[in-house]
Amino acid sequence: MRLTGYRPESNRTQAIQVARRAVELGVTFIDTADAYGIGANEELLAEALHPYAEDLVIATKIGHTRPSPGEWKPVGRPEYLRQAAELSPRRLKIERIDLLQLHRIDPAVPLADQLGALAQLQREGKVRHLGLSEVTVEQLEEARRMIDVVSVQNRYNLTDREHDSVLDHCTQEGIAFIPWLPIANGSHATSALLAEVAAEPGATPAQVSLAWLLHRSPVVVPIPGTKSEAHLTENVAAAQLRLSTDRLARLMSLTGH
Template structure:
């Protein structure tokens, strides 16, 4: 497992709502991702309402040494397209237990608070994950869609190993968080890391004769050593294109083009 690229499994299960449309094809994507050097598979209890975790276990269990399977709790799904933060400690514990069962493990490698629930004190939400860690049911704790202030408040309750925020060459609202995670040796895991139709990416991709997605991922890898992108796809072709980012070395001029606002 040598790549800093992970794999986001959300879209393998019918838009994140139900089981996969083609189960065998979805399992093939997961297995090929691991074969290509993906170091982390990213899922959540809410993806496919549990079906995503079950699919990952079916495809990859027993998990190869060095592979992290990261999952999350803290958003419930009252209906298709609905995502509602729910951070009550008893709910987070319940969902962790269900994830352990679905992933067929005794300890979750990396367990994120999927969203901070504004109706519940942050210390109670992170404290629930810390309790699970103390019991040996969680190895590392992560946060998602948070700012620096929230990260530091959470770190006063428990060690934080990873932060997963939306970030890409065309969406840089969390620049401060990237820099903070880099300085504090916290993994920064961008979700939705590949922009669509970005002229800067297209220009550099044409120069390199490389897929645009791979160029966008290469920019992230060059942006900070803390960054570990998790692009997702249902296509083996796109998966291979994404993984080709590891072979791209951007010049200073190309980085400057991509850095332009």
């Protein structure tokens, strides 16, 4: 979402370079949505990366609209979901969506109707895998009675652990957990303890935050967003950072656990 924002930003060349550099650095999973830049984000990824590397998975999300910069509205009507799922692959220039996620559950539409639309798309071969976003354990299990859920994307980071129980459940069930806002928009950097822990191995607070997520569970797939090539390089390097038992324990105390 950072590459385009609410409306496509003027520096398109830089955004394309960041996307290309991510793949060069070994990133094999990119998360987008039809609501990011009102489709422009998907178009930008296609311009930057198509034809795609064989091991690159581009996941997208449907069912959440953005009428204004500060306003989000779930829309889960089956006919709308189908239309959205037809438009996304055109913008991405793909025949089949590798991972299609329901961006939000629409409380005004029966869940069975929303998931039924996604399941039909999967049966037709237009979608390979299905995922959910911002769900509770109860909602996840209700959904799994109707579809095969391979991933859950919830807001989660070092200092925002509201969805601990969801992550634990995903770990138990072997479901990928994709934490969005994984470094809390950089607000972690204000923590003296985090800065102290990061300084010891010569890392940055953001790198430690991402490394902590990777240590938290083997099913975690962080998706830090950036429009800066320098931050991208820093984020990717976090995958090589190993945190000692002592450092992990101190970070856990930061969260109150």
